[in-house]
Amino acid sequence: MLEFMEGSHAVAEIVKRCRPQVIAAYPITPQTHIVEDLAQMVANCELDAEYITVESEFSALSACLGASAAGSRVYSATTSQGLALMFEVCFNVAGMRQPIVMTIANRSLGAPLSIWNDQQDSISLRDSGWLQFYAEDNQEAADLHMIAYKVCEDHDILLPAFVCFDGFILSHTYEPVALPTQEEVDGYLPAFTPYQRLDAENPLSFGMYATPEYYMEFRYEIDRALQRARQSFIKAGREFGEQFGRDYSALVEGYRLEDADTALVAMGSICGTAKDAIDEMRDAGRKVGLLKIRTYRPFPAQEIADALKGVSTVAVLDKNISLGNGGAVGTEVKSALYGSGAAVYDYIIALGGRDVRKRDIAAVVDLAEKGKGDMFYGLRTEVL
Amino acid sequence: MAGTEQGCELFSAGHRACGGCGPALAARLLLKATGKNVIIAASTGCMEVFSTPYPETAWGVPWIHSLFENVAAVASGIEASLKRQGRSEKVVCVAGDGATFDIGVLCISGAFERGHDITYICYDNEAYMNTGIQRSGATPYGASTTTSPAGKCSAGNLLPKKDMPGILAAHGAPYVATASIAYPNDFIKKVERAINTPGPCYIQVHTPCCTGWGFESGETLAMAKLAIETGLWVNYEMVDGRVEKAKKVRRKPVEEYLAKQKRFRHLFKPARQDDVIAHIQAVADANAERFGIDIKAKESSE
Numbered sequence: 001m002l003e004f005m006e007g008s009h010a011v012a013e014i015v016k017r018c019r020p021q022v023i024a025a026y027p028i029t030p031q032t033h034i035v036e037d038l039a040q041m042v043a044n045c046e047l048d049a050e051y052i053t054v055e056s057e058f059s060a061l062s063a064c065l066g067a068s069a070a071g072s073r074v075y076s077a078t079t080s081q082g083l084a085l086m087f088e089v090c091f092n093v094a095g096m097r098q099p100i101v102m103t104i105a106n107r108s109l110g111a112p113l114s115i116w117n118d119q120q121d122s123i124s125l126r127d128s129g130w131l132q133f134y135a136e137d138n139q140e141a142a143d144l145h146m147i148a149y150k151v152c153e154d155h156d157i158l159l160p161a162f163v164c165f166d167g168f169i170l171s172h173t174y175e176p177v178a179l180p181t182q183e184e185v186d187g188y189l190p191a192f193t194p195y196q197r198l199d200a201e202n203p204l205s206f207g208m209y210a211t212p213e214y215y216m217e218f219r220y221e222i223d224r225a226l227q228r229a230r231q232s233f234i235k236a237g238r239e240f241g242e243q244f245g246r247d248y249s250a251l252v253e254g255y256r257l258e259d260a261d262t263a264l265v266a267m268g269s270i271c272g273t274a275k276d277a278i279d280e281m282r283d284a285g286r287k288v289g290l291l292k293i294r295t296y297r298p299f300p301a302q303e304i305a306d307a308l309k310g311v312s313t314v315a316v317l318d319k320n321i322s323l324g325n326g327g328a329v330g331t332e333v334k335s336a337l338y339g340s341g342a343a344v345y346d347y348i349i350a351l352g353g354r355d356v357r358k359r360d361i362a363a364v365v366d367l368a369e370k371g372k373g374d375m376f377y378g379l380r381t382e383v384l
Numbered sequence: 385m386a387g388t389e390q391g392c393e394l395f396s397a398g399h400r401a402c403g404g405c406g407p408a409l410a411a412r413l414l415l416k417a418t419g420k421n422v423i424i425a426a427s428t429g430c431m432e433v434f435s436t437p438y439p440e441t442a443w444g445v446p447w448i449h450s451l452f453e454n455v456a457a458v459a460s461g462i463e464a465s466l467k468r469q470g471r472s473e474k475v476v477c478v479a480g481d482g483a484t485f486d487i488g489v490l491c492i493s494g495a496f497e498r499g500h501d502i503t504y505i506c507y508d509n510e511a512y513m514n515t516g517i518q519r520s521g522a523t524p525y526g527a528s529t530t531t532s533p534a535g536k537c538s539a540g541n542l543l544p545k546k547d548m549p550g551i552l553a554a555h556g557a558p559y560v561a562t563a564s565i566a567y568p569n570d571f572i573k574k575v576e577r578a579i580n581t582p583g584p585c586y587i588q589v590h591t592p593c594c595t596g597w598g599f600e601s602g603e604t605l606a607m608a609k610l611a612i613e614t615g616l617w618v619n620y621e622m623v624d625g626r627v628e629k630a631k632k633v634r635r636k637p638v639e640e641y642l643a644k645q646k647r648f649r650h651l652f653k654p655a656r657q658d659d660v661i662a663h664i665q666a667v668a669d670a671n672a673e674r675f676g677i678d679i680k681a682k683e684s685s686e
Contacts, residue, residue: 021468024461050464055494059457062450062491066425066461069448072468074461092450198423198446198462200473205441207449214438 002176007138007165010177011077011103012037014142016047017185018101018149020075021192022067024052024060028082029115030167031105035077057082061089061102068098069206071197073149076100079167080107083121087128093160094129094222096207097195099152100160101145102130105167106268106319108352116353117167118319119268123296123328129222131161131229132297134267138175140248141165143240146180146189147248150236155195157229159222164296166269168353180244188243226298233295251300253292254307256282260289262365263308265333266317267293270349270356274317277361288365293329301336308337314344315368317361321348326374345373354378394420394444401434404601406591406608407507409565411435411442411478414505417575420445422474423466425459427483428452430514430593431507446473453487455479456495456504463500474579477504482512484588485521485546496555496584503578503585506548509593517596521546524616525667526660527647529596534650539660544667552586553622559585560622565592566608567631570619577621590617598646610641615668618675630675638665 005013012034023042025035041047050067054060057078064074078086083104093100104122108114122132133148135141141163148161165171180188196204210218234249241247255275257263264274271292281288291307293300308314314337318327325331330346337344345368350356356378364377394415401408407430415422426432426449435442436449450458455477463475479488484506495502511529512518519532523541528534532541553560559581563571571589578585592607594600599607611617613636620630639661642648651657651664672678 022461022464024464050468052460052464052498054457054460055497056490058454059460059491059494062454062457063461063464065450065454066448066458066463067465068461069458070423070462070465070469072465074465088451089454096450198448198473200421200423200446203420203444203446205436205443205447205449208436208438208441209433209449210438 002178004174004176006033006172006174007141007170008033008105008172009037010138010142010179011145011165012041013179014145015075016041017180017182018075018145018189019073019191020049021072022050022052022064022074023076024054024063024067024074025076026054026057026060026078026082028057028079030107030171031077031079031082031103033171034103034105057085058089061086061093064100065089065093065096065098068100069096069198071194071199073192074100075102077103077105079105080109080121083125084109087125090125090128090130095218097158098160099158101148101152102160102162103145104162104164105171106164107167114352117169118351118353119164120320122162122164123320126297126328129159129226130297131159131226131295133161133163133295134293135163135165135170136269136271136292138165138170138173139177139246141170142177142179143244143246143248146185147233147236147240149189151229151232153192154232157225157232158195159225159229164268169269184243188240229298230300248294250303251295252303252307253294255290255292257289257291257307257311259287260311261287262313262315262369263311264288264290264315264317264361264365265293265304265329266290267296267329268319270317270319273356273358274361277358280358281362281365296329299332301332304333304336305340308340308342311342313368314342315364315373316344316346317349317364318346319350321351343371347373347375347377349377396442396444399435399442400437402595402601404594404604405434406509406565406593406604407431407480408434409604410507410571410589410591413565413568413571414476414478414575415445417572418445418474418476418579421472422476422579423448423462425455425462425475425477427455427479427488429480429483431478431480433514452483454491455483455488456502457491459502460495460498460500463502475502476579477502479504479506480513481506481508481510481522482520485548492552493555496552496557499583501582501584503575503587505575506586506588507591508588509591509596511596513593513596522548526651526664528650529647539657540650549586549588549622553625557586558583558624562588562590562617562619564590564608564612564617564619566605566612567619574621596647598649599644603644607644610636610644614638614641615672615677616641616664618671618677620675627675630677632677632679634679635668635672638668
């Protein structure tokens with residue numbers, strides 16, 4: 001049954017059904033509605049969890065780390081400056097292999113201060129060892145949380161995950177969402193069984209220090225687990241499809257790519273706008289398609305190369321910039337398509353909440369087909 | 385609890401601390417007090433490094449280290465997790481003075497204000513020893529460190545030691561205490577009291593560092609004892625914010641303590657710095673006044 005609700009509320013409802021035992025979070029726009037909703041659920045005894053009102057995002061993730069290591073399923077949510085404040089803890093959580101799931105309501109990073117959407121925050125943590133999933137709409141945002149717990153807690157993976165959905169554009173937008181029942185979620189996501197935990201009956205040391213004789217092997221193991229996460233995600237996504245009818249078994253998803261000459265590549269809510277723009281361009285006889293990246297980490301390089309075989313022009317929409325070297329997604333797509341013969345162009349777009357309409361998507365396609373790219377799109381040159 | 389664990393070393397020998405390490409002794413005494421039913425959360429620092437070089441560990445109890453400044457937040461999460469699971473382990477933080485007085489204050493303040501049932505042990509060796517003897521908020525007035533060096537124009541660290549126990553008592557901590565490795569039974573009793581007191585408790589234990597302070601490794605306990613006997617360190621307890629049971633002493637002049645340590649050598653050589661020594665004596669006098677530790681002539685004749 002579809003229910004009409006705010007994106008943040010849909011996420012909170014799903015998180016509740018995932019039965020986290022400890023939640024630690026700190027308010028920050030545009031994430032706040034999620035943790036407000038969860039706090040109310042705990043206050044109403046709808047959710048049996050310890051809710052820690054920490055004094056900072058830094059402590060939020062630190063408390064989650066401790067709670068996870070002690071053997072509980074944990075949850076947090078943040079965005080932007082909050083995620084930046086967690087930077088040090090993020091690397092630590094992944095290094096200590098704690099399967100923490102955290103929602104990112106994507107938002108730009110200051111300065112200048114901006115509360116509006118782009119994906120600079122989570123993308124800036126691409127090297128931290130967290131899995132990163134990006135949702136196109138609120139249904140996908142909700143669903144990805146169940147898949148994230150399943151993948152993270154897989155004893156062959158044991159890594160944390162960001163479930164990213166665009167701040168305001170999704171978090172504050174009302175859409176129809178199908179929410180599974182508690183019984184259905186329990187049927188999909190079993191109770192948390194920690195691989196190891198802090199336990200007086202079986203004393204172990206967590207987070208020791210490693211000399212040069214050991215450090216590299218730890219990093220190698222994390223990278224291998226991320227690589228294995230491809231198959232774990234595909235399996236979890238397939239099982240999700242079998243149970244709920246929505247298939248997430250692919251790391252990337254093509255839209256009208258079959259005979260496309262030009263392909264857009266994007267992540268998150270901009271994919272919805274792109275699909276509408278593509279429909280219009282198709283109606284006008286242009287062979288344009290979209291490749292949506294669902295899992296930014298692990299990066300689906302092979303899947304991208306396979307999906308874009310035969311495409312002559314690729315336009316990557318980057319809601320972030322690796323300052324001094326273009327968009328992060330574009331750079332990686334170029335690497336994935338190296339030697340394919342396709343012309344790949346990168347467009348820095350929609351930073352800090354700049355609106356993107358169908359005509360902007362069409363304009364990007366025009367630019368790419370004219371061989372113009374690797375540029376900011378939509379700059380207001382009059383204020384430069 | 386200490387009785388039942390006597391003869392059982394939960395903090396094992398063979399770790400990589402310097403000979404004469406004060407913090408290593410504190411760790412050993414701490415685990416004698418806690419017994420096995422404990423989870424230790426450690427900050428980055430000397431103790432973490434010397435006790436857990438992968439794949440070796442000196443800890444016979446569950447132990448976790450995350451970062452330098454987040455030990456109190458990690459412990460908050462552990463406590464919440466245990467509570468949710470109905471488990472009985474005590475949660476104890478172990479952190480140095482840099483992690484406690486300086487970089488970790490945000491997390492400590494949050495954890496104490498929220499009232500988690502944790503015990504926080506600060507092993508205070510009065511500087512950042514792991515990185516090579518830099519000044520912290522716990523470094524005493526007049527000590528030379530590598531970032532507050534004595535020189536032609538400076539007598540070393542010219543800032544006072546922060547009153548961390550007072551800060552945590554002001555958070556409403558039900559039990560705050562100071563202790564010294566020179567008085568092991570007192571330290572063990574205080575740890576037992578702290579872990580059995582519901583809510584966040586704090587113990588700051590004085591742990592002289594022979595390497596950082598500059599004294600012979602066989603003198604660690606003597607140095608800790610001299611700190612007490614000069615009034616530069618006071619062993620006391622604060623229950624619900626009120627000072628109780630400060631250890632009384634027949635005070636010696638601070639010079640007896642200062643002259644034995646390289647970190648204060650500049651106060652005596654090449655020229656004696658009477659004004660700085662007098663200032664340090666005034667710190668001891670103020671401690672004696674505040675905590676009422678002086679054994680008066682009448683008391684001593686009893």
